[in-house]
Amino acid sequence: MIVSKHTAADGATAALREMILAGQLKPGERVHQDHLSELLGLSRTPLRTALATLTTDGLLDYEANCGYRVREFSLDTIRSVFEIRSVLEAQACRIAARLGCSDDMLDKLDALLKRGDDILASGELKPAALPDWRRMNVDFHETIIHAANNPLLGEFVGRTHNVPMVSDRVILWDDFYIIQRSHDDHHRITRALRHREGERAAAIMNEHVSFAGDLLIDRLGTDPEAAVQHLIGAAGVSKFKMKKAK
Amino acid sequence: MIVSKHTAADGATAALREMILAGQLKPGERVHQDHLSELLGLSRTPLRTALATLTTDGLLDYEANCGYRVREFSLDTIRSVFEIRSVLEAQACRIAARLGCSDDMLDKLDALLKRGDDILASGELKPAALPDWRRMNVDFHETIIHAANNPLLGEFVGRTHNVPMVSDRVILWDDFYIIQRSHDDHHRITRALRHREGERAAAIMNEHVSFAGDLLIDRLGTDPEAAVQHLIGAAGVSKFKMKKAK
C-alpha cells in the first residue's frame, strides 16, 4: 500500500481542520452540510462524522437540530489556552527531570539546540529559515513532552493546538532579540533537565510558554492586522479574522 | 443541565460513555456496530456518530476499516491523568487567587465547607452520606475551576474524567482520617484563596489531587479487588476490570 489507508471521514476532518484554523470558515459562521459535502466531493455521511469529531475537538459548536457553527475564539480564549499549555509543558519538564532524561533524549535535545544556534548564528532570522526554525521548535517541545513518559500529556497539549494561533508552530518572528532569548530558554531548560533540576526546568518552561502567550495577545490586542503579518505557522493563518474581545 | 430535546446520537453517546466507564464494555473489546445499535434500539448512523465522539473523547480507539475498540487503561494511564489533573486544578487556584474570588464565590465555598463539616461531624463517614459527600466534593472543585474564569480549563479537566476512576466523583472512603485530612485541604485552599495567596492554594490543591492519585494507584496496585470495594462513584464502577500493568 502506498499511503496509509484513509477514510473519507478522516480526510474531511483534516481538510475542515485546516479550513477552520486557516480562517476560511469564519468564526460563528454556520456550517452547511450540503454545501460542504458538495465542496469536498463526498456525501453528508463522512462529513457528519468529521463534524462530530471536530466538535469534540473543540473547533466547532453544535446544537441539536440547529447544526454546527465554527467556534468563536476571543483573545480571552487564547489567553486561557496559554494558561493551560504553560502548566502542562512545565509539568512535562518536572516529570522528565524526575525520571531522568535518557542519553538519547539529551543528545536529541543537544542536536536541536545546535540547529537553532546555527540558524541564529547570522544575527538575524531570515524568512527562508523560518520553516527550519519552526520545525526545530516543534521538535524541541515534543521531545520534552515525550520524555515525560506520560501518554496523555501529548494528547492534552495537542488539544491545545486546536485553537488558532496557539500552536508552537506559530511564531512571532519580527523581533530577533525575543527569538534569541526564546532559544536561550531552550538551552537553559535542557541544562536543567540534564542536571535533573525539575522545578527549575519547569519554571523556565512555564515562563517560556507564558511569555509567548503574553506577547501574542499583546500584539493581537493592539494591532491584529500587523501582528498576523509577523506570524509564521499554519498555512493561511494571515487570513484569520479575530473575534473582538469585549 | 436540562436536556429538553436530545438526538438519538447524543443519547447513544451518553449511554455508551456510562457503559464504558462502568466497565460493561471491557477494555480492549471490539465494539460491534450492528450488535450495539440493536441493543440501544437505533440504527447504525447515530451510533456511529456516538462512536466518533467517544473516540475523540479518548474512550475508544479507532482504526480505519477495523472498527472501534474500548480503550485500555493501565495503572500507568491513571497515574498520567493525575499528573495532568493536579497541575490543571492547581492552576485554577493560582488564577482564581490572582483574579480575586468574588464574595459570592467565597460564600459558596464556605457553604460547601460547612456541608462537609456536618457530614464528618459524627466522626465517621456513613455509607448513607456518601452521595452527599461526593456531591460536595464535586461542587467544591468545580466552583474553583469556575472561579478561574478560564473557559477552557473546565473542558480540559472534564476530559480528565474520561478515564475510569479518575473522576472526583470517585472517592476512597474506607479510611476516615484520609477523608478528614482531604476536607481539611478544602478548608486551607479556601482560606488561601480568600487571602489571595495563589501559590499557596495551588500547592495545597496540587498535593490534594496528587495524593488522591497516589492513594488510588497504590490500592489498585496492591489489591485491585479490595480497592474497588471501597470506591464510591459512577454507577457500576465496581464491575470495572483493570488491565494489568506490566
Place this chain on the structure above:
DNA sequence: AGAGCCATTAATGTATCCAATCTCAACACC
C-alpha cells in the same frame, strides 16, 4: 402599520441500501 400565527421551505437527523475491506478458515504447496 405592526405583531403574531401559520404554512411553506430548507436544513438537519435517521434509516436503509450498496460497495469496499477485513477476517478467518480451508486448502494447496513447499
Place this chain on the structure above:
DNA sequence: GGTGTTGAGATTGGATACATTAATGGCTCT
C-alpha cells in the same frame, strides 16, 4: 507439519432516501 494463498462471510464505510425539526416569509387580525 508449517506456511502462504485464496475465497466466502462478516463488518465497516459511504451514498441515498426518508422523517423530523427549525427557519422564513406571507398572511391575517388587531
